[in-house]
Amino acid sequence: MEWSITFRSRHSRLYIRPQLSRLGVKCWRHSMSQWKQIQQLEIKYLEQVDYLYDDNFPMDIRQVLSNWIESQDWDTAANHESMATVLLNNLLSQLDRQCSQEQNFLQRHNLKIINQQLQLKYKASPLLMASVISTCLREERRIISTASIQEQGPLEKSLQNSVTFERQKTMDNRVAVIRSSVLMMDQEVKYLEDMQDDFDFRYKTLQSRDPADRNTDKTKQEVTRLQEMLNNLDFKRKENLSKMSDVIKEIDAFMVSQLNPELMEWKRRQQINCIGGPMLTGLDQLQNWFSLTAQSLFQMKRQLDKLGELILKVTYESDPIPLQKPQMEEQVKYLIYHLIKSSFVVEKQPCMPTHPQKPLIIKTGVQFTTKVRLLVKLPEVDYQLKVKTIFDKDLPPGRVNRQFFILTANTKVMDVEESSNGCLSVEFRHLQLKEKKYVNGTKVNEGPLSVTEELHSLSFEAQFNMLGINIDLETCSFPLVVISNVSQLPGGWASVMWYNLLTDEPKNLAFFANPPRASWGQLSEVLSWQFSTFAGRGLNREQLHMLGEKLLGQQASHNEAQVSWSKFSKENIPRKPFSFWMWLDSILELIKKHLLPIWNDNCIMGFVSKETERSLLKDKEPGTFLLRFSESHLGGITFTWVEQSDNGEATFISVEPYTKARLSALPFADIIRDYKVFANGEAPENPLKFLYPDIPKNEAFGRHYNSQQSKVFPYIPSILIPISTLHANPPPCSSPEPPMSPGMFDMLTQHLSPLEMETAMSSPYSE
Known part of the structure; x- marks a missing residue:
């Protein structure tokens, strides 16, 4: 086996991974932790992992506490403060223990500092910590998934192209140039003010002289000097106005060609993130660009106001300031207006805490949360921005569909959020919808679309006031699906996926009237x-x-x-x-509730046709089996094993699929361990020997066996054993398994005594 060693400078990590792909070896990641899988990825995927970790969640913690971190339910904790608090305390305890055991002095020092930083950052906001870790773990899984496909899909490629570091660097540089130009204009205006003060002083001094002295040579020289100063002042005013005009044009061009498209790209990434795509990043960077641009515009507004003050003291025929200033002021106000309007965004789309990974689906009578943010961060902003939520504000007239209203308080004031670089934001945590059964005394009927195809929106309104500029702010969520029963959740999620996959229109509520392919x-x-x-x-x-x-x-x-x-x-x-x-x-x-450990251990092949299944098993050792999902049952899993018939040909036997009802009584790993076949009057045996391709059963599933047994004195322990009856020509079976016959029970008790046996019968099965 060939090994490669890669040194990662950003986090000082040493990654050692086997180059299995060069040898054409298909790696079966049996019982491998997520973090170990990450470290075996190719460099291009490690680069993606590298950018997941920062001061909010240092990679050092991910490394030293990898097993413990992966064993906790961070998704649930991110929506339950009490659970998040417990996990935070446990994490800090784990970190303390690791510090005391660490032999390397430098590493121990680093871990202590990280421990202190985490306490300062998250003691008051444990939910934020749980959310950060949950997001990182989820993104790791997505990267592993992408790597297993061997190539990125079209969506992920397009998203990567839209957030290239070169483009971000270009925007950083351009914003820096604009800020520098505006700061230089401050100096230019100050210099202009000094010139004017000098001229004004000399002019008033000349005026105060005795009229008898005005025709002297000295006075004439002074008048000539004043004319030169006025000419210089006029030149400087024109020069400043020209420079200011250039800066305004530069800001306008930056907003149109780069800032607005970047905001649109972020919103598109948010759509893709809502349906399980790559982690949503870039909002803090957007806030920085928006804030610096807004600072530049407001500074230019103050500079223009200053020019307005200067002409109150000194003006003259053909003075360029009164001629050019009004138009420039309108341009600056226009840019401020559009910048502030577009900076009002939905940071977190509406989501029920009970289903954090399925946003944009709201169930009537169930609380949901959402969060809006103002990307412009200015010290002068009046922080009393009151945000109001409105449901289906712009519902098309005449559209017959279900109608809803917000049952709970729908107004809150934005506040400074220190954890997000001091931005203004507000989170609504207790919104709730109620359906209007009657409108104007008439019963509301459902529209032409099904409940899960009917789209709605949540709007947010606020008023921004600063330096005499009043702006009505408005933004809206992505289209929502409103359900009244949890059974509608799968259909609703299908609609959410389809919409956000295929369109970036923010409010196309008629999308499913003619959905694209x-x-x-x-x-x-x-x-x-x-x-x-x-x-x-x-x-x-x-x-x-x-x-x-x-x-x-x-x-x-x-x-x-x-x-x-x-x-x-x-x-x-x-x-x-x-x-x-x-x-x-x-x-x-089924996987989430009953099969998660063995799915993540890659024990389930899952999606494989019967033809492929047989071609894979036919040349394998008898007793080799694989696990696949049923094609005829909703939420069913079956296993098929290969045996040798009397004529030496391979025969394939499948068991009736196990569904959630059956798996609720017995873990699937225990079913694999204890499964028995009763055939031809012989003693029942477990036919399952090797998990495909050739992994011994206990090696593949051993860590998932439930070893606990009932030991209540004075009773004999009982176990639940799954058993199949194998017929020479098995009849088709679509109904539940028949009860065990007395003769079969006697035969089994002869071999299984003294255990009291509770059997879960299943029949050999063919889909």
Whole structure:
């Protein structure tokens, strides 16, 4: 095996990883922690990980406490303050323990400093810490998922291109040049004021002389000198106005060509992040650009005001200030107006705390949260900005659909948020919707679209007042889906994914009247994100190819194949009573609730057709098995193993799928361990020997076995054993397994005595 060593200067990390891909070896990451998987990635992915970690969550902590960090539920803690507080205290205790055990003096010193910094930063805001760690872990999973596909999808490539460091550097430089020019204009205006004061003093001195002395040579020389000073003053005024005009044009060009597009790109990244895409970054950088630009504009407004004061003292025929100043003032006010208007953004889209990873779905009667932010940070701003929320403010007239109103208080005042570089923000944590059953005495009917296709919006309004400039601020959330029953959540999430995948329009509430198609390349990328977000591990290329064939047939072999909204979410799969998305979402729920540890250990092949399954198993040792998701049951998993028949041919046996109802009684790893087959009157045996390709069963699943057994004296311990009856020609079975016969029970008790046996019967099965 070849190894490569890479030194990372930013965090002084030494990464050592095997170069398995060069040898053509497919790495099976069995029982490998997420952090170990990260360290085996290629350099281009390590670079992405590198930028996840900063002072908010140092990489040193991720390294020394990796196992403990991954064993905690940070997603839940990010929405429950009491749990976040407990985890913060536990993290600090873990860090203390690590410091006391650390032998390296420098590392121990660094850990102590980090411990102190974390206490200062998060003691008052444990929810923020939980949110930071949750986001980092989620982003790690996405990066691992992307690496497993071996290539980035079209969405991620486009997002990477939109946030290139060179572009950010260019914007930093341009903002710095503008600020420098404005600061220099301050000096120019001050110099102009000094020139004028000098002229004004000499002029008034001359006027105060005795009229009898005005025709003397000395007076004539003084008049000539004053004329020269006035000429110089006129030249300087014109020069300053010209420079100010150039700076205003530069700011205008910067806002149009760079700042506004960057804001639009951030909003697009926010859309993609809402549906599981890459971590949303760049808002602090945007705030910096917006704030520096606003400071420059307000400073120029003050400079123009100063010029207005100067002409009250000294003016003359063809004075350029009264001729040019009004237009320049209008330009500056126009730029300030549009800058402030666009700086009012939704930082966190509406989301129910019960479903933090499914934003933009609101259930009536359930509280949801959202947060707005003003990107312009100015010391002179009146901090009493009152924000009001309005639901469906711009509902198209005549549109017949369900109508809602905000039940709880909908107005709050923005405040300075120290944890976000002192920006002005406000978070609404207790908003709640109630449906209007009657409007003007008439019962409201549902519109032509289904509940989960009906889109709504949440608007935010405020008034900005500064230096005589009054601006009505308004922004809105991305379109929302409002549900009244949790059973509508999968359909609602499908709508949220489809909308934010295919359009960047902020308020196209009629989108599903004629929804566009998605390319399979786009859709498959989003589907993989769902698994990395909700189940901890994304889908590889082979799994996505199988899903594509299930949805589209053979044409899914290329990424440009088109998928309709109806095909994805509304039409039933051929010969099945459910749609493709309902089938896939049920698998996600099954993994999240019952299969998460073994899914993240890569023990589940998952999406594989029967034909592929047989081609993989046919040449393997008898007892080799793999796990795949059922194609005929919603939320079911089955396992298939290979045996040798009497004539030497391979035979394949599948068990009836296990669904959440059956897995609620017994962990799936224990089912694999204890599974028995009763065939031909012989003693029941476990046919499962090797997890594909050749991993011994106990090695693959051992760490997930539940070793606890009932030991309540004086009773005999009981265990639950899954058993199948293997017939020579198994009949088709779609109903629940039959009860165990007395004869079978006697046979089993002969071999399993003295245990009291509670059996979970299942039948060999073929999908």
